[in-house]
Amino acid sequence: MKMKPWKSAGIWTCLVLMIMTAPGGAFAAQAEENGSRQNLSSAKTGVQAPFKIKVVDAETGRGIPLVELKTTNNILYYTDSAGVIAFSEPGLMDQSVFFHLSSHGYDIPADMFGNRGQAVQIMPGGMITIEMNRVNIAERLYRITGQGIYRDSMLLGLGAPIQEPLINGLVMGQDSVQTITYNNKLYWFWGDTDRPAYPLGNFRVTGATSQLPQAGGLDPDAGVNLDYFTKPDGFVKSLVPQLPDGAGIAWVFGLMTAKDSAGHERLLAGYSTHNPGLNAFGILAFNDNMKEFEQAVQFPSIDDWRHPGGQATYYEENGKGYWLFTEHRMPNLRVPASYDAIIDYTQYESFTALTPGTAYNGAQTSLERNANGQLVWGWKKNTPPLKQDQEKELIGLGVIQASDLKYYQLKDADTGEEVQISSSSVEWNAYRQRYVMIGQQVQGTSVLGEIWYAEAPAPQGPWTTAKKIVTHDNYTFYNVAQHKNFNKSGGRVIYFEGTYTNTFTNHVATPRYNYNQIMYKLDLANPKLGLTPVQ
Secondary structure, eight states: OOHHHHHHHHHHHHHHHHHHHHSSSHHEEEHHHHHHHHHHHHHHHOOOOEEEEEETTTTTBBBBSSSSEEEEEEOEEOOTTTTTEEOOOTTTSSSSEEEEBBBTTTEEOOOOOOEEEEEEEEEEEEEEEEEEEOOSEEEEEEEEESOTTTTTHHHOOOSSSSSSSSSTTTTTTOOOOOOEEEEEEEEEEEESEEOOSOOOOOOOOOEEEEEEGGOOOOTTTOOOEEEOOOOOTTSOOOOSOTTTTSSEEEEEEEEEEEEEETEEEEEEEEEEEESSEEEEEEEEEEEETTEEEEEEEEOOSSSSSOOOSOOEEEEEEEEEEEEOOOOOOOOEEEEEESHHHHTOOOOEEEEEBBBBTOOHHHHOOBBBBBBSOOOOEEEETTTTOOOOHHHHHHHHHHOOOSSSSSSSSSETTTTOOBBBBEEEEEEEETTTTEEEEEEEEEESSSSSSSSSEEEEEEETTOOOOEEEEEOOOOOOOEEEEGGGGBEEEEEEEEEEEEEEEOSOOOOOOOOOTTEEEEEEETTTTTTTOOOOOOO
16 A cells, blocks of 8 residues: 555654654664774774785795786786885785786796786785796896885885985986996996976986995995985986087997096097987097086087997907997997097997998998908998898898808807897906807897897807897897996806886886886806806
8 A cells, every 4th residue: 555645754753753762772773883883994994014925036035026916806016126015905904815926037837727826815914925936047136226126125114225225316217227437436327317206307318326346335236326416406417418419318328438638537428419310429528527428529420330339348459458339239349448539430440341441232242352252350440330130131142151250140049040139238258258248139029128148259259149048028128238347256147237118019117117227147157058168
């Protein structure tokens, strides 16, 4: 039977009056129930001590930076440079949580459904250590630049080995490192640098110094204490003032030292300016008083191959010192190690098999041969370098014959497949008694993320065999640089770094790590390298 509206309203009015006048009544019971629910909710959602998850290298026991941990609802965490995360997710404390684990060059066994990870019983203030197997031959050590290098370690109260573990020089990201020993310190320079306050940062070179390990600096296994050149607001200083060409962007490469006409040692660098296209090449000299670069010379043409770039290394040949550069991907450019020669572009030489005074011209390329018909490779002026891809093409055309000596045709030690190099860093290694190359591959399993190790009897080569030591999954790791000042055990252990970035990929940027420098360590006695004993 349908109740009339007025009767319904009357009944509800009586009920409300009864409840309100009842001694103690339902209000007290409801208030008690609501209060206990509220207390329970507060207990579950209040601030709790984080749970520590540490991910370590199963071989060394050292924490692994840059490990991604993903929950079943796709919340992402990344280990800091100590290999830890501070987990404090409301709603996921005091229960079992499954984490998918992944990291470039590291692996964890899959379960029967193909999931690679582990279920963890989360308890406030608790901890767990998870092991991953290293696929890389080189070992990832830590991030050198950017914000939050030891973020999670500090949240957990663990401390950090470096002086500025959270942010240094207000640097959020930095591109492509150059280092050199100068004035008994290690000088560091980078390209474009990001800041917290705005998407655009410093585009005219950033710099810092650090103490050498043997002179009070940190053990390279622990980290690097960078002392940035900064402005009064705390952000890094632009180290290249406006140059006569007027371009807005400036980069430096190929760091060198040489004595000027007064006998003073100077820090020199090749530079390029961009607006945003390439505008000029030249040489800069560091002003020790102003703590910035000043122009020494602008070279006449941006189309000339004679300009220092890439990574530089000093070496001697027949008692004469040279600076060697990887500007053209391989170590095939050099200049005498004197101030006057460095600023004179006509003094630069290339390592090439071209006939002196000629240039590469496909099937019509002119190669220098001796009276016996043998190819003449050598350091030549006024003749461009013969590059790796050009050498390959001439082999295919039959211009370079099967019996000819080849300098740049690197082959994978395991498969025999070719390894094309995009950038490289070459240094003499006392342990191996050879020149050692750390090279970045182009168009490998990732476009620019695979790093290779190779050896040669001379800095220019011949480079014949390479071994992959670092891999990335659809991520870029470019402009690698060796740190010869960090070598240990007579060169048996070497260190190198590169820029980790999603540039040239479709990968989502890794928080904090993207567009920053990451340090690696390589033990040359590792049997996985497959190196023959030194003769």
